[in-house]
Each structure stands twice: as C-alpha cells, then as structure tokens.
Amino acid sequence: MKSNGLSQEEISMRLEELNDACQVPWHLEGNTLKKRFAFKNFNAAFGFMTRVAIKAEKEDHHPEWSNVYGRVDVTLTTFDTEGITEKDFAMAAFMDRISGL
Amino acid sequence: MKSNGLSQEEISMRLEELNDACQVPWHLEGNTLKKRFAFKNFNAAFGFMTRVAIKAEKEDHHPEWSNVYGRVDVTLTTFDTEGITEKDFAMAAFMDRISGL
Numbered sequence: 001m002k003s004n005g006l007s008q009e010e011i012s013m014r015l016e017e018l019n020d021a022c023q024v025p026w027h028l029e030g031n032t033l034k035k036r037f038a039f040k041n042f043n044a045a046f047g048f049m050t051r052v053a054i055k056a057e058k059e060d061h062h063p064e065w066s067n068v069y070g071r072v073d074v075t076l077t078t079f080d081t082e083g084i085t086e087k088d089f090a091m092a093a094f095m096d097r098i099s100g101l
Numbered sequence: 102m103k104s105n106g107l108s109q110e111e112i113s114m115r116l117e118e119l120n121d122a123c124q125v126p127w128h129l130e131g132n133t134l135k136k137r138f139a140f141k142n143f144n145a146a147f148g149f150m151t152r153v154a155i156k157a158e159k160e161d162h163h164p165e166w167s168n169v170y171g172r173v174d175v176t177l178t179t180f181d182t183e184g185i186t187e188k189d190f191a192m193a194a195f196m197d198r199i200s201g202l
Contacts, residue, residue, distance in 0.1 A: 042163050046154045053147045062143050066167035 005083035014089050022096045032077040033088050037099055039070040048072060051098050052091075061087045106184035115190050123197045133178040134189050138200055140171040149173060152199050153192075162188045 019025040064075040076088040120126040140146040165176040177189040
C-alpha cells in the first residue's frame with residue numbers, strides 16, 4: 001500500500017503533537033524527520049535499535065540511522081512519496097514511546 | 102587495558118593482510134578504518150549488526166556505524182589512542198568473517 005505524502009500544514013500540526021510528548025524534539029530537515037537519541041551507554045542504545053528494527057521489518061518501513069556508543073541519530077522519510085507520511089510519524093511516536101528517555 | 106597505537110608501516114601491513122581475505126576492501130580515512138557492507142536486505146544487515154554489537158560489548162570496543170536498509174557503513178578507531186590499533190583490526194576481521202559477503 002502506498003502512503004500518501006502529507007501537506008506542509010499537516011506535517012507542522014503532526015510534528016507539534018509528536019513533540020508535545022517528549023523532551024527532545026524531532027525536527028524537519030528537507031523531506032525528512034530527524035532526532036538524536038542519547039542513551040546512557042551502548043547496551044541501551046542497541047537495545048532500542050533492536051526493538052525499532054523488528055518494528056521496521058514488520059511495517060516494512062526502515063529508518064536511516066547512525067550510532068556511536070550511546071548515541072543514535074535517526075532520519076525518517078518515505079521513499080515512495082519522497083516526503084514525510086503517516087508512516088514516519090507512526091515510527092517516530094513508536095521510537096519515543098520505547099526509548100524511555 | 103590501553104591498546105597501543107600502530108605505526109603507519111604496521112597499519113599498511115595489517116591492512117594488506119586484512120584485505121587479502123575479502124572482495125570489498127577496508128580503507129584508511131584519517132585515523133580510522135572504513136568499509137561499506139552491502140547486504141541483500143534489512144534483515145541481513147541488522148542481523149550482522151546484532152552479532153557485531155554483542156562482540157563490541159564483550160570487547161568494550163564499539164564501532165561508529167550507519168545503516169539504511171541493506172547497507173552498513175562502518176568506521177573503526179580507538180578513542181584512547183586517537184588512532185588505529187590491534188583492536189580495530191581484530192574487529193574488522195570479525196566483521197568480515199561473519200558478514201558472509
């Protein structure tokens with residue numbers, strides 16, 4: 001199923017809702033949604049990544065991400081539509097929920 | 102235990118040995134050792150990352166790495182000595198051995 005791209009207005013509204021719930025906000029960069037997660041160590045960071053990886057496979061929606069020790073930098077976008085979709089917001093909310101940060 | 106930095110000559114020799122065994126070579130960039138691993142899909146890429154993560158914790162020697170779908174870009178260096186050490190070569194050889202590529 002192809003996800004539809006969101007309008008700029010919809011993206012702003014969804015971003016505000018998303019960031020209401022957490023201390024470190026997601027931000028927009030081009031057609032992507034970005035956030036840095038800072039965990040206390042590598043075990044915590046990779047535990048988080050593993051839970052996200054399993055979810056990503058289930059949803060067939062994969063992040064771009066990098067990791068060094070306790071830090072995980074995430075970029076979300078939907079390649080099909082070359083923009084941010086509901087799938088990205090759903091994945092972002094999942095990450096916030098399980099991060100424990 | 103602090104690992105000792107290797108001389109440029111030692112690094113060149115070890116790099117040649119390392120790359121003898123695999124198709125896609127590691128290369129030097131500044132004080133780091135880099136390689137891109139290309140897996141067939143995300144499941145294979147993250148499976149590889151998980152095995153490396155467990156090894157990294159055991160050795161207390163962690164990579165910098167990024168992933169998107171089947172691609173894993175790895176950077177190895179030893180922060181203590183600000184250079185490449187035996188630990189980096191051991192980790193690189195482990196990655197090659199388990200990658201199945």
